[in-house]
Amino acid sequence: MPRAGTGLTRESIRIDSHLDGSGSRSLAEDVLDGLTRPFKELPPKHFYDSHGAELFDRICELPEYYQTRAEREILEQRAEEIAELTGASELVELGSGTAAKTRVLLDALSSAGTLERYIPLDVTESMVRSSARALVEEYPGLSVHGVIGDFERHLEHIPPALGPRVVAFLGGTIGNFPPGSRRRMLRGIARLLGAEDHLLLGTDLVKDPRVLEAAYNDAEGVTAEFNRNVLRVINRELDADFDPADFEHVAIFDEHHEWIEMRLRARRGLVATIAALEMDVRFDAGEELRTEISAKFTRERLQGDLAAAGLELVRWLTDAEQRFALTLARPSS
Ligand code: SAH
Ligand code: AVI
Numbered sequence: 001m002p003r004a005g006t007g008l009t010r011e012s013i014r015i016d017s018h019l020d021g022s023g024s025r026s027l028a029e030d031v032l033d034g035l036t037r038p039f040k041e042l043p044p045k046h047f048y049d050s051h052g053a054e055l056f057d058r059i060c061e062l063p064e065y066y067q068t069r070a071e072r073e074i075l076e077q078r079a080e081e082i083a084e085l086t087g088a089s090e091l092v093e094l095g096s097g098t099a100a101k102t103r104v105l106l107d108a109l110s111s112a113g114t115l116e117r118y119i120p121l122d123v124t125e126s127m128v129r130s131s132a133r134a135l136v137e138e139y140p141g142l143s144v145h146g147v148i149g150d151f152e153r154h155l156e157h158i159p160p161a162l163g164p165r166v167v168a169f170l171g172g173t174i175g176n177f178p179p180g181s182r183r184r185m186l187r188g189i190a191r192l193l194g195a196e197d198h199l200l201l202g203t204d205l206v207k208d209p210r211v212l213e214a215a216y217n218d219a220e221g222v223t224a225e226f227n228r229n230v231l232r233v234i235n236r237e238l239d240a241d242f243d244p245a246d247f248e249h250v251a252i253f254d255e256h257h258e259w260i261e262m263r264l265r266a267r268r269g270l271v272a273t274i275a276a277l278e279m280d281v282r283f284d285a286g287e288e289l290r291t292e293i294s295a296k297f298t299r300e301r302l303q304g305d306l307a308a309a310g311l312e313l314v315r316w317l318t319d320a321e322q323r324f325a326l327t328l329a330r331p332s333s
Contacts, residue, residue, distance in 0.1 A: 089163030096120035216251035224249030
């Protein structure tokens with residue numbers, strides 16, 4: 001059981017940390033497990049140190065990466081309706097990042113007069129702290145209870161509801177789980193929901209592979225830097241000696257699974273030392289390390305996943321070009 005942080009309280013901010021060194025422990029376990037497999041693989045959560053979080057923010061601004069703009073468009077058009085349907089006094093947000101789009105929801109809940117508390121959960125400590133500070137300034141009367149943790153392990157540390165709540169999981173992050181873990185994650189979220197609560201889930205939709213691949217192969221190379229950032233994280237946290245320049249960024253749409261795969265491909269044969277694990281890792285020339293999948297959805301697939309988690313669809317909202325969907329769901333009656 002991870003030990004809770006100090007629960008520092010300042011004005012209407014409370015921040016609990018459940019990582020306390022378990023972040024680098026989980027990196028060590030994932031590196032040991034993932035880099036010794038016949039097909040090397042790492043989970044995407046290790047992209048997001050503070051530099052990775054900055055790179056992700058730049059990705060959101062790229063002309064090729066339409067997801068953020070499409071999701072914002074839906075929120076801007078439908079946040080009022082979401083506020084009315086949910087009557088939420090609390091917004092819980094998983095993988096909250098800078099909470100940029102969240103402001104659209106907070107504005108709507110605030111105008112409806114129901115908003116009391118915001119509960120962001122993210123692995124990136126700096127993001128939770130800075131967004132909490134900014135939001136209590138921007139929304140007088142709002143209390144923020146930040147949770148620094150891993151949404152795969154720490155959902156139970158989300159404080160109990162004080163009123164009707166919306167749990168938001170935006171940005172398409174649910175697509176970063178392979179199908180089995182995705183359903184496990186949705187079941188975990190469903191357990192957080194009482195009869196009067198809702199899930200608001202952002203998912204990117206299946207579309208022309210050229211549009212999808214362009215979104216992950218931007219001309220400026222920001223996604224490539226984001227991808228290679230995981231090697232910098234391993235170098236720093238586990239005293240390793242990867243040269244990120246030895247790896248080429250690869251992002252391709254797998255039409256069978258309907259997901260984007262990001263990989264790092266070794267440009268030459270090499271051996272890297274990971275001192276903290278007392279281990280050498282060998283890459284053949286051309287060998288690939290899978291760093292992320294990003295699943296693309298259809299309404300049918302999503303409804304199947306929700307049903308398997310005991311959730312039912314309340315609203316399916318898309319942008320004008322049907323690129324992205326925001327789904328409002330609730331526990332099945
Ligand atoms: N919700 C924001 C950010 C999406 S990026 C948006 O829509 O733009 C994904 C976010 O999830 C990042 O902030 C990252 O730090 C966080 N994240 C990734 N894996 C996580 C994990 N296992 N536990 C908690 N947060 C995680
Ligand atoms: C956070 N997640 C939904 C992003 C995605 O599109 O899968 C992460 C990302 N990877 C490359 N670009 C952005």
